[in-house]
Amino acid sequence: MKVRVVLAVALALVGMAPAAAAATQVKVLQLNICNSGVAGCYTGRxxxxxxSVITSTKPQVLSVNESCSGDVEPLRQAMGAARVAFVAAQRPDGSPVLCTNGQQYGNIVMVTESLAGSTTATGRYSAQDTSTERRVWACLPGGRISACTTHLSARSGSTALAQCKELMAKAVGYTRPTVVAGDMNLRYQGSPNVQDCNPSGFYxxxxxxVQHIFASADLAFVSGTKIDMSGTTDHPGWLVTVNMG
Structure with a gap:
């Protein structure tokens, strides 16, 4: 009888064991919207x-290149409650590059409030090409996930790779998990090879x-999806889904 009672209690305790916490799905959306008004890919649409894409895909992390500062608010409204960093590309004298509408031209990163920290970091790369546009980066480190965006040199592959390595060196030091997204102007198995920018502990x-998303290894890859932007820009949307935790 005692054996039966002990066995019954043991089975009950096993049944009461808490289930493992479910992973949190995180969608990272990368867009290059070519909205400066200068480039030939500009459509105004x-x-x-x-x-529309943000509304339908519901990302938790958003990276947008070639945007104007006035684009932040409509994109934030589509994201819902989110923390935002905008960084303007710079001229050699440090003044901001401007869109043809007079707004600052640059990059946006957003993280939903439920995952975002309270810190913003932006900067200008040490390595630059011979153009009059100085490339920059923006990050939202901390919180439940750290996220960065950038748009690297289009004129020099070696410069783009140096910029990529500089940003990833920063990202490695941020609170994990971490994602870095952007138009890197580098290709896989190209010359140079974007994979040479991938540090240990990331994929x-x-x-x-030329659009890539780097993720720390504690984020489990689920899927990657190209999104047709219907001719409104010269780049597809790039959506990567990962599991966190």
């Missing part, structure tokens, strides 16, 4: 399309062209 997922 990319922000509206971006809003990379690219769109088959």
């Amino acid at each position: 990319a922000v509206s399309k971006a809003v 990379r997922k690219g769109d088959g062209s």
Whole structure:
């Protein structure tokens, strides 16, 4: 009888063991919306399309390149409650590059409030090419996930790779998990090879062209999806889904 009672109690305790915490799914959306008004890829319709894509995919992390400062608010409204960092590309004298509408031109990173920390970091790369646009980066480190965005040199592959390595060196030191997204102007198995920028403890997922998302190894890769932007810009959307925790 005692044996039966002990066995019954043991089985009951096993049944009462708490289930493992479910992983949190995180969607990271990378967009290059070509919205400066200067480049030939400008259509004036990319922000509206971006809003539609954000609304339908519901990302927790958003990276946007070639944007104007006025694009932040409509994109934030599509994201919902989110922390935002915008960084303007710079001229050699440090003044901001401007869109043709007079707004500052640069990059946006957003993280939903439930995952975001309270810190913002931005900067200008040490390595630059011979153009008059100085490339920059923006990050939202801390919180439950750290996230960065950038748009690297289009004129020099070696400069783009140096910039990529500089940003990833910063990202390695941020609170994990961490994602870095952007138009890197580097290709997988290209010359130079974007994979040479991938540090230990991270992996990379690219769109088959120049947009890439680097993720720390504690984020489990689920899927990558290219999104048709309907001719509103010259880049597809690139959505990477990972599991956190």
